[in-house]
Amino acid sequence: MRILSKIKQIGLLMSLLTLLPFMVAAMENSECMDCHGDADMVGKELTIEPLTFDNTAHAEVGCHACHASITDQHPDDGLAPSKAACNECHDEVNDEYGNSLHAGYADCNDCHNPHQVRGPTAVSGQDMNLKCAICHERTEMLETHGEWLPQADLHISNLPCVTCHSASDEYVISLYIIKRQSGTMFGKFDLATYDELHEFSGGKPIERLVDTNADGYISLAELRMFNLDPAKKQLRLQGMMTPERLSHDFMTLDNRWDCSFCHASGPGAMQVSYLSLAQGDGAFKRIAVEKGAVLDALYGTPDFYMVGSTRSKALNYVGLVILAGGMVMPIGHGTLRFLTRKNRKNEEE
Amino acid sequence: MSPKTRIYLQPTPVRIWHWLNALGIITLCVTAVQIRFPEHVHMFANYKTAILLHNAAGLVVTFSFTLWFIYYALVSRNMFKVYVPSKDDLQYGILRQAKFYLLTYFLGWANPHHPTPENKFNPMQKSAYLAIMFLLVPLVSLTGLLLTNVSPMRDLVLLIGGLKILIAIHFLLACSLCAFLFTHVYLATLGKTPMAYIKPMWTGWEEEGAEEHPHKAS
Ligand code: HEM
Numbered sequence: 001m002r003i004l005s006k007i008k009q010i011g012l013l014m015s016l017l018t019l020l021p022f023m024v025a026a027m028e029n030s031e032c033m034d035c036h037g038d039a040d041m042v043g044k045e046l047t048i049e050p051l052t053f054d055n056t057a058h059a060e061v062g063c064h065a066c067h068a069s070i071t072d073q074h075p076d077d078g079l080a081p082s083k084a085a086c087n088e089c090h091d092e093v094n095d096e097y098g099n100s101l102h103a104g105y106a107d108c109n110d111c112h113n114p115h116q117v118r119g120p121t122a123v124s125g126q127d128m129n130l131k132c133a134i135c136h137e138r139t140e141m142l143e144t145h146g147e148w149l150p151q152a153d154l155h156i157s158n159l160p161c162v163t164c165h166s167a168s169d170e171y172v173i174s175l176y177i178i179k180r181q182s183g184t185m186f187g188k189f190d191l192a193t194y195d196e197l198h199e200f201s202g203g204k205p206i207e208r209l210v211d212t213n214a215d216g217y218i219s220l221a222e223l224r225m226f227n228l229d230p231a232k233k234q235l236r237l238q239g240m241m242t243p244e245r246l247s248h249d250f251m252t253l254d255n256r257w258d259c260s261f262c263h264a265s266g267p268g269a270m271q272v273s274y275l276s277l278a279q280g281d282g283a284f285k286r287i288a289v290e291k292g293a294v295l296d297a298l299y300g301t302p303d304f305y306m307v308g309s310t311r312s313k314a315l316n317y318v319g320l321v322i323l324a325g326g327m328v329m330p331i332g333h334g335t336l337r338f339l340t341r342k343n344r345k346n347e348e349e
Numbered sequence: 350m351s352p353k354t355r356i357y358l359q360p361t362p363v364r365i366w367h368w369l370n371a372l373g374i375i376t377l378c379v380t381a382v383q384i385r386f387p388e389h390v391h392m393f394a395n396y397k398t399a400i401l402l403h404n405a406a407g408l409v410v411t412f413s414f415t416l417w418f419i420y421y422a423l424v425s426r427n428m429f430k431v432y433v434p435s436k437d438d439l440q441y442g443i444l445r446q447a448k449f450y451l452l453t454y455f456l457g458w459a460n461p462h463h464p465t466p467e468n469k470f471n472p473m474q475k476s477a478y479l480a481i482m483f484l485l486v487p488l489v490s491l492t493g494l495l496l497t498n499v500s501p502m503r504d505l506v507l508l509i510g511g512l513k514i515l516i517a518i519h520f521l522l523a524c525s526l527c528a529f530l531f532t533h534v535y536l537a538t539l540g541k542t543p544m545a546y547i548k549p550m551w552t553g554w555e556e557e558g559a560e561e562h563p564h565k566a567s
Binding site: 154236298302304311316318326327 | 527530532
């Protein structure tokens with residue numbers, strides 16, 4: 001017994017030790033955040049939103065690791081603290097990006113705020129596009145892409161730029177909840193914020209808006225229920241085809257000219273989808289959705305359809321029956337007509 | 350042999366409409382197969398060609414439908430008479446015509462319907478064309494127009510229930526139209542000779558007796 005509890009104690013100590021660097025980082029972070037987490041103390045420019053920062057991978061790295069030259073006298077020393085270069089830790093991405101044409105146009109920090117970093121699956125497609133929109137204005141993109149891309153406005157609104165301009169070995173359908181601007185009949189839909197979703201869920205966790213049985217998984221039935229619920233008329237699901245990873249070459253990929261990269265991949269490629277919800281800290285959390293949900297004939301995702309690749313099998317069969325109905329006369333009547341042709345013989349003369 | 354009488358059955362605007370429409374709808378059907386099943390069907394070099402062709406053909410059909418509508422509603426002003434079955438048609442005509450197609454035709458009897466410019470369709474044609482021209486073609490065109498302008502007309506799309514509902518309506522109605530086409534083309538060959546009905550649709554003139562069967566006349 002004694003030995004067992006000793007082992008337990010050692011185990012606890014060991015796990016505390018492995019956690020130590022993070023705890024130190026967290027402690028140090030909070031030290032800095034006493035001032036930098038408060039706009040009244042340091043001004044808006046120098047504020048780092050604590051809630052956002054604390055849940056990034058960089059929070060574990062800690063302020064000190066990137067601002068190494070900071071002294072105990074800061075800020076009274078009047079020295080500007082050093083700022084780490086991204087390549088100190090991200091050489092792979094750095095090499096990849098460094099070799100691209102785009103490296104001449106933008107730095108890591110043009111697209112990333114080091115205090116708000118997220119992976120591609122923890123941001124919305126809309127957020128990713130905000131990065132590009134800093135330099136590539138939407139109206140201009142509509143114009144240049146519209147020269148060759150049918151319904152460019154639809155594509156640009158419903159695809160992250162990086163789906164076409166960065167390679168990934170895997171794409172999924174991400175579903176986001178969008179909300180009609182309040183009080184309007186035909187107002188624009190915007191990505192629903194955490195607070196807005198919270199209002200709709202009536203105090204329950206926002207996942208429950210769709211995941212009604214709270215099992216961390218969204219079945220087709222739950223999806224249909226959400227889409228048909230009149231109380232949620234202001235809310236809709238927007239689907240986007242998003243990359244699971246992304247390469248940092250930001251080029252024009254040849255096969256993205258060809259519509260069939262997305263539209264002829266077949267329903268097999270459209271099996272995986274996630275519901276992606278805004279969290280309080282600004283990140284997006286994903287909940288797995290039943291396989292093949294976006295291929296449902298009507299109410300799985302009533303407003304998401306990628307022509308050619310998310311067609312419904314059930315509707316195909318209904319269509320086939322209708323077409324077969326159209327063949328009844330030509331085949332049935334035609335056969336009898338042929339067999340009874342003698343009865344009408346003299347007319348042919 | 351007595352000189353044949355001819356009647357002017359199909360005025361020029363109707364014929365222009367009809368063949369534009371036929372060309373358009375056949376193009377739509379063919380391109381649609383590649384658009385829905387792109388990984389299996391490769392008739393056109395690339396997907397975009399199929400889409401652009403489909404969109405263009407859709408516009409042709411919509412345009413020619415307008416021509417048809419304007420002609421019957423404003424120029425000849427007999428749309429109602431030509432296309433809406435009368436009470437008599439519904440009570441007896443359809444049955445009589447069905448009996449002809451399904452039975453007496455095989456026995457070599459005459460077609461009970463004799464077309465005149467004011468009453469050119471038999472009761473079954475009337476009912477079918479009424480459904481085609483007042484329901485199917487307008488609805489397929491309208492859903493098609495929405496599908497080619499999803500972003501600007503998003504609110505209308507949502508009013509219908511969403512993009513997927515719109516696609517489902519468009520797809521099923523289009524299948525019905527295609528099914529009609531099979532039946533229609535087949536029935537068009539049912540005259541005295543296979544071309545006897547098709548020729549007037551091209552030239553406008555019908556030889557009297559094209560729909561008759563000879564042992565009555567002779
Ligand atoms: C190659 C294809 C086609 C052929 C050979 C064909 C043949 C004909 C013929 C022979 C007629 C005159 C007989 C009659 O009055 O019923 C006719 C009329 C008609 N056809 Fe077609 N057709 C074709 C395609 C279509 C299509 C695609 C549609 C519509 C979706 C259509 C709709 C109609 C209608 C509504 C009439 C009555 C026109 C009127 O006089 O107002 N046809 N067709």
